[in-house]
């Protein structure tokens with residue numbers, strides 16, 4: 001019997017009787033990271049990295065039963081050695097390594113190879129079987145270095161400022177928002193953050209992350225005060241009445257999907273910056289190669305295509321069927337399916 | 341190439357009409373090569389270079405360059421939805437050493453490859469890819485595949501050219517019409533403001549009317565206005581100059597070959613340019629619009645179809661007579677001259693659109709109710725003193741339809757049907773122009789025949805950009821007339837309006853997407869209906 005199986009509740013380890021990122025309530029859940037498609041409510045016990053515990057509690061409720069582990073710290077569950085290793089995706093994100101009788105499996109969760117300056121960089125974990133995400137598992141997705149993208153964002157902000165406009169960026173509160181606020185040039189102007197983002201940042205600050213403070217958008221803030229500033233807001237706030245108070249503004253979306261012009265246009269946004277917390281094509285291929293795994297399972301994205309590609313590269317590759325509802329970045333693509 | 345690419349990217353990144361205008365004007369100012377400017381104008385007005393390299397080869401070469409199997413290229417293309425873009429994203433990072441040629445050089449060298457062998461073409465294409473950055477590769481591929489479409493409405497280009505040349509937009513619009521090509525036409529020939537007769541096939545820009553708003557109805561004074569039927573055909577411009585006859589559609593497409601009956605006019609004594617309606621006409625009355633559709637589909641029609649579905653040109657305005665542009669004369673004066681031309685006409689292919697005089701707007705309303713009996717959509721109101729404007733202008737002409745709630749919209753999404761129609765696309769989403777982007781505004785179920793649906797299904801298959809489950813987004817190429825029961829404001833819809841019971845009333849094969857209606861137009865209907 002293989003160490004991990006794919007059940008209708010999620011990835012399952014029968015020896016340890018626990019699930020990884022399950023989508024139905026289970027007794028014991030190992031959680032790669034706090035994004036909602038990986039960390040769902042209703043499990044009896046959660047095990048995650050120490051770094052993701054505060055956000056998990058913030059999102060799922062302070063009452064959850066959760067065990068936090070340091071990166072690399074090993075625990076034994078019925079003879080299975082379980083440890084969490086940096087995935088570089090967002091703060092607290094991890095790949096989960098399971099070892100039993102010399103056989104090693106790694107579940108990648110979401111990951112990226114580039115160091116974003118906030119989350120602990122991705123670490124290669126040698127294994128026999130690697131379960132990888134494939135959100136951007138097509139050869140058309142290749143990212144530029146984040147410095148180049150932030151230069152573009154800063155230029156855009158500067159230009160809007162010169163024209164007396166406000167810049168609004170749609171960013172998810174966990175992941176993108178931190179990456180952006182930490183990396184844009186604060187000398188250009190004021191940075192305001194939406195309440196939903198600031199709440200998450202407050203949680204991260206309390207656990208010791210030095211996330212820059214954004215100004216609060218108050219009801220009584222005058223329109224003129226916003227001029228030339230940058231506003232970070234969750235995508236749901238964009239285009240709502242909330243943005244009316246800023247006067248003239250330009251908005252942009254920051255996402256790997258913005259590499260595709262058709263998606264950019266369908267989202268009706270003028271500016272799209274191509275920046276992702278997921279690995280690009282080269283990143284996925286490199287990560288897989290470095291694990292030394294012979295067997296690779298693909299999930300979370302263009303699984304069939306990517307698995308076929310890996311098979312042709314000599315791997316023993318297969319597809320994990322997930323009840324895929326899309327992660328935060330995928331949501332962005334699938335939103336507005338009904339065109340009107 | 342870079343300058344042109346930057347222009348396109350900058351245009352892509354703004355929705356503001358005035359910014360786009362300025363960007364184009366600035367580009368024209370900075371671009372020193374006349375050829376580049378001409379090609380830019382040509383491309384922006386929908387003139388595409390001839391294709392010389394087929395897309396199968398492009399896919400093969402790109403996959404080989406990227407060192408990926410062809411099937412992976414194809415899957416990726418299927419997901420990205422745009423071949424030019426897919427190639428530009430997949431190609432490896434090249435070390436760009438050579439400097440890229442200018443846009444017009446690339447186009448013309450590409451066109452010169454018409455009879456070249458595969459190897460020669462491959463060398464050309466790969467050299468091009470290796471000398472450009474990714475955005476330029478995308479633009480280059482668009483030129484090669486003939487898929488070039490840019491988000492610039494014609495009037496934006498005209499305004500920019502007007503800023504650049506200092507000439508009146510009306511003049512510019514006129515000079516842009518007709519059959520010119522950057523391969524042969526020089527800048528000074530195209531914009532020869534002294535001699536307008538150098539190309540005698542050239543049409544004038546059409547004068548287009550807005551719908552008559554309710555609040556304007558009381559102002560329709562019979563002393564000042566006359567009415568005509570709003571004929572249900574295809575708007576056209578019939579030109580007879582120097583012994584030759586040309587027929588243009590409203591989309592500025594030369595359709596002379598489709599209607600050979602008008603060649604009879606070549607022997608007329610006078611030269612003229614007529615504005616009017618092409619209508620299928622038999623037994624002294626107009627035939628159904630559907631009949632005309634079958635004529636539009638055919639070039640060089642045979643005897644049978646010409647006798648089954650004869651067409652006539654119902655003339656309602658005269659723009660030029662014996663080389664003199666009379667568009668600035670009043671409608672009354674133009675009408676008198678038109679009647680003269682009509683009297684001298686031969687061959688029975690022309691009709692004169694009768695004027696409807698009326699005593700009061702109330703009696704005219706009754707006349708309007710008769711429209712259906714005349715195969716008309718309603719009435720046109722024309723100010724007796726009005727000049728012939730260029731493009732859509734308010735004030736001297738109104739359309740006053742019986743069923744005001746029809747609109748020409750562009751098909752942008754198609755969804756598969758259910759049951760019997762599961763393999764046909766039967767639910768459609770339509771868009772209107774908002775500035776120069778197409779904004780979805782209504783979903784309509786098919787009111788079309790099974791044959792038309794099959795034709796649309798084939799179109800959708802060949803023009804799909806992306807698929808989301810059963811929904812496909814398609815290249816915006818087809819125009820349909822939608823009818824609906826009413827309009828209201830809506831915050832739920834991106835377009836800001838909601839229409840009641842939208843249905844497809846017919847396929848407007850005679851219209852290009854550029855001819856579809858605007859969001860502004862439908863909002864005017866909204867204010868009319870309130």
Ligand SMILES: [Zn+2]
Nearest residue numbers: 035089110327
């Ligand atoms: Zn994630």
Ligand SMILES: [Zn+2]
Nearest residue numbers: 035037110327
């Ligand atoms: Zn995910």
